[in-house]
Amino acid sequence: MSEKKKNSEYSVSEVGKRLFPPCREACPANVNVQAYVSLISHGRFAEALEVIRKDNPFPAVCGRVCFSLCEDACERNDIDAPVGIRSLKRLVSDLEFSLEKAAHAERILPTKEEKIAVIGSGPAGLTAAYYLTKVGYPVTVFEKDSKLGGMMRYCLPIYRLPEDVLDADIRYITETGVDVRTNVAIGEESSVKGLFDKGYRAVFIAVGTPENRSLNVEGENLRGVTRALGFLRDTRTNKVTCLKGRVAVVGGGDVAIDSARTAIRLGPEEVTIIYRRQREEMPAHLKDIEEAEREGVKFMFLANPTKILGKDAVEAVECVKMRLGEPDSSGRRSPTPIPGSEFVAPFDFVIVAVGEISDLSFLPEGIKVTNRNTIVADPATCETNVPGIFAGGDVVTGPKSIIDAIAAGKKAAKAIDLYLSGGALNIMKAEEIEETCWVKEGRVLEKKAKQEVDYLPLGRRKESFKEVEFGLTWDQGILEALRCVHCGPCAECLVEEGLCEQDIPVVDEKTCSGCGTCVSICPFEAMGKDEKDIARVNEGLCKGCGLCAASCPERAITMTKFTNELLMEAVAG
Numbered sequence: 001m002s003e004k005k006k007n008s009e010y011s012v013s014e015v016g017k018r019l020f021p022p023c024r025e026a027c028p029a030n031v032n033v034q035a036y037v038s039l040i041s042h043g044r045f046a047e048a049l050e051v052i053r054k055d056n057p058f059p060a061v062c063g064r065v066c067f068s069l070c071e072d073a074c075e076r077n078d079i080d081a082p083v084g085i086r087s088l089k090r091l092v093s094d095l096e097f098s099l100e101k102a103a104h105a106e107r108i109l110p111t112k113e114e115k116i117a118v119i120g121s122g123p124a125g126l127t128a129a130y131y132l133t134k135v136g137y138p139v140t141v142f143e144k145d146s147k148l149g150g151m152m153r154y155c156l157p158i159y160r161l162p163e164d165v166l167d168a169d170i171r172y173i174t175e176t177g178v179d180v181r182t183n184v185a186i187g188e189e190s191s192v193k194g195l196f197d198k199g200y201r202a203v204f205i206a207v208g209t210p211e212n213r214s215l216n217v218e219g220e221n222l223r224g225v226t227r228a229l230g231f232l233r234d235t236r237t238n239k240v241t242c243l244k245g246r247v248a249v250v251g252g253g254d255v256a257i258d259s260a261r262t263a264i265r266l267g268p269e270e271v272t273i274i275y276r277r278q279r280e281e282m283p284a285h286l287k288d289i290e291e292a293e294r295e296g297v298k299f300m301f302l303a304n305p306t307k308i309l310g311k312d313a314v315e316a317v318e319c320v321k322m323r324l325g326e327p328d329s330s331g332r333r334s335p336t337p338i339p340g341s342e343f344v345a346p347f348d349f350v351i352v353a354v355g356e357i358s359d360l361s362f363l364p365e366g367i368k369v370t371n372r373n374t375i376v377a378d379p380a381t382c383e384t385n386v387p388g389i390f391a392g393g394d395v396v397t398g399p400k401s402i403i404d405a406i407a408a409g410k411k412a413a414k415a416i417d418l419y420l421s422g423g424a425l426n427i428m429k430a431e432e433i434e435e436t437c438w439v440k441e442g443r444v445l446e447k448k449a450k451q452e453v454d455y456l457p458l459g460r461r462k463e464s465f466k467e468v469e470f471g472l473t474w475d476q477g478i479l480e481a482l483r484c485v486h487c488g489p490c491a492e493c494l495v496e497e498g499l500c501e502q503d504i505p506v507v508d509e510k511t512c513s514g515c516g517t518c519v520s521i522c523p524f525e526a527m528g529k530d531e532k533d534i535a536r537v538n539e540g541l542c543k544g545c546g547l548c549a550a551s552c553p554e555r556a557i558t559m560t561k562f563t564n565e566l567l568m569e570a571v572a573g
Helices: 003-009 012-018 022-026 033-041 045-055 059-065 069-073 085-100 123-134 163-174 192-197 228-236 254-264 286-294 402-420 426-430 474-481 491-496 517-521 547-551 564-572
Strands: 115-119 139-142 179-181 200-205 225-227 246-250 270-275 298-301 303-309 316-327 333-337 343-346 349-352 389-391 505-507 527-529 535-537 557-559
Touching: 022 033, 022 069, 033 045, 033 085, 033 474, 045 059, 045 085, 059 085, 059 163, 059 402, 069 085, 085 163, 085 474, 115 123, 123 139, 123 163, 123 402, 192 200, 200 402, 225 228, 228 254, 228 349, 246 254, 254 270, 254 286, 254 349, 270 303, 389 402, 402 426, 505 535, 517 527, 517 547, 547 557
Parallel strands: 115 139, 115 200, 139 179, 200 389, 225 349, 246 270, 246 349, 270 298
Antiparallel strands: 303 316, 316 333, 316 343, 505 557, 527 535
16 A cells, blocks of 8 residues: 555544544534634634634524534533633624625536525525535525525524624525525425426425424413414514513423513513423523523423413413423423412413424425424435435424534535435445544643623613624634633544554745744644744644644645645644
């Protein structure tokens, strides 16, 4: 075997597919967190944004509303506080938006003949469309509403996700060449079968879960009772501008919290969340629960509505007290009613937020669905039981997060490309990702203060729907990025694992211009300059990561074992 072949087998990127640092492994979309945080620490914001978009085309959205599983996995949790990864993502996307007012993507002309249809323009659908377009497919997105974005646009409150921010991410995606057909409801004006008849070779279904589940209690049809998603949509479109009296929100998930925080901004006397379990078992994100409480939302735990009372309109809600038993399939303790514990609480408006489901009435016969009204699809490839039809996101998993939907869109794009090109989709099922922290035992990590973001004062929140959380400043972003402990794999660690030989950068003195880029980019302070302004390597500090070689504008630095092309790929993801 030649030396070149041997090196390619153990390239950084191939090893990285198996061995990810905790933050990247925890991210459903496997965004290369360590790479873009390192670039931010050196002020290279535009390049950091490029790294993010390689795996996530919604940096501005996720910089605001992602649940940040990467931060939960951050090695700094054991030292002081996690690196503010989500805030750093927001910083670089906000900077691009503020400087250019609208980030423009390069248009990609189709190089392949096979047309692909995407049904639904939420995060899963638009992500799949983006990555399929980038590899040369002509892609058309069909959306039943007048604007793209799905529930991100119509159900996420604007105090969390301003519309112009969402528009910026979507515009970047569509400018790559994605064809968009709005106000087209598949099943009414067309059908899935009809799409194939029109020449589409593959269809990706990503319609989400846009319908609310019912409480199934007496009085649910009274005036003053509404479903949460409809309420959020009506608020976003200014159909509901105020509320009076006492508001009850039934449920404990993210939609319930969003509904309660939205309701309290519409001027009612009070807003109360009724939840059948306890606070610690609420599926909503803890940070949002805490913000709701700070804003004045009240909580009624271990209670469940049995009737909604009133003649023509809501007057009260009858509830029964609950006790918790053994954990159920969700891992939470199962609630059961306490006989004879019924009580009545006065309310004037009830928002039902007990779960979301999909409308699958448009599906052709033969596609398998579950008893939860979700589509059966392979979790690794998004394949349904019908050849050429793929599905992903909430329509398959039930309600999850935006980043989970983005991950599904990425998988679908790869699977559809393999399907249309005659590749074996089994290779996707065989892929494994292992979390590996390369911070050695005994290494003392310095505590560094987390750069905290500011929030809109509580007193001003009920006055409007202004965005609540603010972003980091440039200086804060660099300081926060410098808190990263670089616990992902480096060449030194790979040597110890027997995956490669030691690799040290070599500087070509004749080519080096002395610009200092390598000095500024090295996260380990292993690069310096001599008295002639030529770059020098401190081999004792060097980890062989290759950032210097990948970043050198003169290509004056080479790695002894890895090519510059492989290094550039490793830096980007």
